[in-house]
Amino acid sequence: MKKHSLGLLAAVFLLAGALAACGNKEAKSDSNTIVVGASAIPHTAILKHVQPELKKEGINLKVKVFSDYVLPNKALASGELDANYYQHKPFLKKANKDNGYDLVSVGSIHLEPLGLYSKQVKKLSDVKSGAKVLVSSSQPDWGRVLTILKDGGLITLKSGVNAENATFKDIASNPKHLKFEYTFEPKLMPELLKNDEGTLVAINSNYAVQAGLNPEKDAVALEKQSSPFANIVVTNKKDRNNPAIKKLVKALKSKSTQEWIKNKWHGAVLPVE
Numbered sequence: 001m002k003k004h005s006l007g008l009l010a011a012v013f014l015l016a017g018a019l020a021a022c023g024n025k026e027a028k029s030d031s032n033t034i035v036v037g038a039s040a041i042p043h044t045a046i047l048k049h050v051q052p053e054l055k056k057e058g059i060n061l062k063v064k065v066f067s068d069y070v071l072p073n074k075a076l077a078s079g080e081l082d083a084n085y086y087q088h089k090p091f092l093k094k095a096n097k098d099n100g101y102d103l104v105s106v107g108s109i110h111l112e113p114l115g116l117y118s119k120q121v122k123k124l125s126d127v128k129s130g131a132k133v134l135v136s137s138s139q140p141d142w143g144r145v146l147t148i149l150k151d152g153g154l155i156t157l158k159s160g161v162n163a164e165n166a167t168f169k170d171i172a173s174n175p176k177h178l179k180f181e182y183t184f185e186p187k188l189m190p191e192l193l194k195n196d197e198g199t200l201v202a203i204n205s206n207y208a209v210q211a212g213l214n215p216e217k218d219a220v221a222l223e224k225q226s227s228p229f230a231n232i233v234v235t236n237k238k239d240r241n242n243p244a245i246k247k248l249v250k251a252l253k254s255k256s257t258q259e260w261i262k263n264k265w266h267g268a269v270l271p272v273e
Contacts, residue, residue: 033060034244036233037072037084040065042110042261042269043231047085049260050251059244076236077101083235083245085109085252089228090140090164102237107249108230108272110261112205114144115219119196124152124221127176131199134192135182142167142182144229145202148221154178164228205268216267230272 038044047063054061064081066072072084073095087095089105096103121127135145143166149155154176161170168180184192186204190211193201205215215222223229233249235242251257258271 030060031242031244032058033062034082034242034248035062035064035080036248037064037066037075037081037086039072039086040067042112042265043085045264046110046252046257046261050248050254050257053251053254054247057247059247061248073099073101073103073234076103076234079236082239082242083233083248085233086231087234088231092232092234093164103234104237104240105232106235106240106245107233107253109233109249109252111223111225111227111230111270111272112268113215113219113223113227113270114141114148114202114204114229115208115215115222116145116148116200117193117203117208117213117218118200118220119193120199121220124149124154127154127178127199129176130179131176132179132181132197133200133202134184134189134198135180135202136184136186136189136204137182138186139167140229141186141202141204144223144227146171147227148223149178151224152221162228209265209268214266214268216270222267222270225270225272 036047038047044063044065047061051061066086069087069091072081072086075081076084077099092103092105095101116124135142143163146155146157146166146168147163150157155171155178156173157166158170158172168182181198187207189201189203190207190213192198193203200220203213208215233245233252235245239245261269261271
């Protein structure tokens with residue numbers, strides 16, 4: 001009798017487990033619900049802004065906040081997420097290569113622009129020969145700075161070099177003999193500007209805003225919105241035509257969302273068309 005009861009109990013647990021599994025499977029296969037991983041600021045704020053709009057279209061957007069840059073892609077590749085929103089294309093390219101992921105971008109949404117700031121000049125054309133350019137030790141920033149200077153006509157880069165992989169060794173011509181120093185921690189750049197230690201100081205927008213700067217108004221030059229470092233919505237390749245993901249990207253790129261981004265961050269975050 002005891003054995004029979006234990007067997008019956010085991011069968012009940014197995015049935016309950018099977019039903020729970022079915023329930024989870026059904027929840028995950030709900031085409032109207034998408035789970036998106038994102039960094040807290042500004043990504044999560046932007047996603048929450050479009051939640052009401054998506055709800056009107058029958059899409060239930062759930063946001064999972066991440067505090068690092070590794071787990072969002074890992075969670076997406078494993079199927080825990082439907083998409084993520086926190087990275088740029090060069091970062092995605094490296095993550096795919098290093099980890100064997102099959103993740104793709106489905107839309108560029110915004111740029112957190114790196115800018116050149118100065119207490120000595122108002123525009124790049126005013127920079128004098130021999131001027132000192134201060135850049136952080138973060139190598140991904142080097143190509144961004146060099147691209148701004150190239151677009152401003154101050155340098156040229158070797159053929160085939162782009163913002164994603166450019167270093168100071170890739171400068172082809174430097175007619176104004178600019179002097180580059182790039183050994184500083186990124187967070188120290190605003191202090192270097194404050195102390196007027198260089199003609200041009202390269203500062204990422206997050207540190208610029210923290211220092212009370214308005215990138216749109218205070219920078220001598222900013223990255224173009226066509227920069228490859230724009231932040232993107234990423235999904236698994238097999239899901240790139242998912243209607244719900246397409247509606248998400250459409251909402252993020254809508255004119256109303258772009259205006260909201262501009263007004264909220266005053267140039268520290270720029271919508272990408």
